[in-house]
Amino acid sequence: MSFVLKAAGGTQHVRTSDPAVVDTVAAVIADIRSSGDAAVRRYSEAFDKWSPEQFRLSNDEVSAIVSSVPETVLDDLRFAQKQIGNFARHQRESLQDFEVETLPGVYLGQRNVPVNASGAYVPGGRYPLTASAHMTVLTAKVAGVERVAATTPPNQGTPPPVSVAAMHLAGADEIYVLGGVQAIAALALGTETIGAVDILTGPGNAYVAEAKRQLFGEVGIDLFAGPTETLIVADESADPFTVAVDLLSQAEHGPDSPCVLITTSEALGRAVLDHIEDLLPGLQTNAIAGPAWRDHGEVHVTDTIAEAYTLADRFASEHVQILTESPRDALDAMRNYGALFLGEGTCVPYGDKVIGTNHVLPTLGAARYTGGLWVGKFLKTLTYQEVRDPAASARIGEICGRLSRLERFEGHARSGDLRAAKFGGAPLDWAELPTRSSIG
Known part of the structure; x- marks a missing residue:
């Protein structure tokens, strides 16, 4: 059974905006829109x-x-x-x-086209x-x-x-x-x-x-951004000093930045708490990191590493660092995170600054349904269709007509009927057909 060694002292972040901020921003946008x-x-x-x-x-x-x-x-x-x-x-x-040719004479395609600006x-x-x-x-x-x-x-x-x-x-x-x-x-x-x-x-x-x-x-x-978040999953093999340093590396982003440790070792959790207390006074950004740790720092202890991964997935943190004996196990065990950092040789600041992956990542639980900024965000995946075979168009037209009438879209149905008649000789029984003379 898991238990909490340190709970967050402040209020939990929610995905809502301060009404005063909303009003100020709306006024500025309206003014720029007009002037x-x-x-x-x-x-x-x-x-x-x-x-x-x-x-x-x-x-x-x-x-x-x-x-x-x-x-x-x-x-x-x-x-x-x-x-x-x-x-x-x-x-x-x-x-x-x-x-790809999905049916004889029916071609569907996809293009990835960048936005203009x-x-x-x-x-x-x-x-x-x-x-x-x-x-x-x-x-x-x-x-x-x-x-x-x-x-x-x-x-x-x-x-x-x-x-x-x-x-x-x-x-x-x-x-x-x-x-x-x-x-x-x-x-x-x-x-x-x-x-x-x-x-x-x-x-x-x-x-x-x-x-x-x-x-x-x-x-x-790109994303609806919230405060920077970090979460570390650690077992008894982890170095508590490294864990403490890495938690504080993200706490300095802002006084509202959540920093969470989930560990299978109570002894490691307590050692991390002691190291943080020793490190904070000498950290140049203590005025920011201190309140972040005090109000939004958490330490959870679980019985097993499987429980630790399950709990970590519930947080769906922006950054998840794995300091365990087998860090790559997290690739199969977890699915809700902005970015994973595997092993002691990899820290979150690498991703923030230099290693190559993108640091614009989901926060406030958005990692449950989206990843971060990547090259694909600047691309529009566009599709196109072309039916070259008249017989294929006639067959699809008949089915399109029937399916459209199930949904009571008569106009859609008639577009399908028209192809079925023009390319397959199917009869048309509409009450009025202004274009009848063109069918043949």
Whole structure:
């Protein structure tokens, strides 16, 4: 029987928005919808104290900013982007166009076509999340998106150099220094100077997330994002110090970030609690990680590893790290997670920053029904049909007519009847047939 060694001290996250955030975001979107660039500039001035001559960086400005970044930083960005691009290309190659003859003379096909334009939001508030540029810009370009417009907020009144460099190296076609709801709304709706996109991607604060939620339908989005989540499944073979370090590595994302340990060893669970208490005071991000662990940290003890996996599946966490004697067993035992990290040699920050998989992942239980951002999110899987054999069209037409009348769709039925008559000689007994003379 499982028991709880540490329960979360705060309230559980739910998939609802703060009414004040909802109202604020709705007002900003409505204003930008009606006033375009003028409204975008007002909100940028009000929220970010930022009102340049134009929000889009010119090619010369981008070049100057990138040249100001140390070469070692650029090399690290290139390394990360090489890994992420390589994995995205393998994903793209796994998606095949095809055409198949399902009946004699009946051909059905599928094509994977990229959207025309994508918008990538790269946060720059608490942390400059340059990795988001790799995940949102580069993945879109690998998918074949012709135009990728990337945006990031100003940092203390200037464009953030490393973020701009990351977006540029990732292949962004347009780079804007613009943040918050005004950036999301401008990309989704389009203004006099900012072209509208077809899909919005990238994380952000509660206002950015709410803007994406309200604009979903007018444009596509990657995911409805919540606080970063991590869950570790560990048995008695795990190193409790490593477990503690890895839990805190994700707690620093935000004071509302859930950090959960499920273990088959009570002794390990207690040792992890002790290590966390020792580590937190010396962690530079303790002001954030401390409240996250206090209010949203949990430790559960189960009798068996099978129970641990079952419980982990119920959490459906964004990140699931497996620190057990046989970590690959989780591939068969689990199905609800954003991404799995198998074994002590693999940690969640690898996925966040550099290893190659995408870090835009489902939260708040969404891993029960969806995976994370990937190259396929930028593609539309489109189908087509062609009946070349008249006899096949006649046969399908007869069946289509009967099935349509079961659903009381007479117009549908007549389209089928027409083919059955035209290509197979079936009689038509409609009361009126304006096109009768054309059948033969």
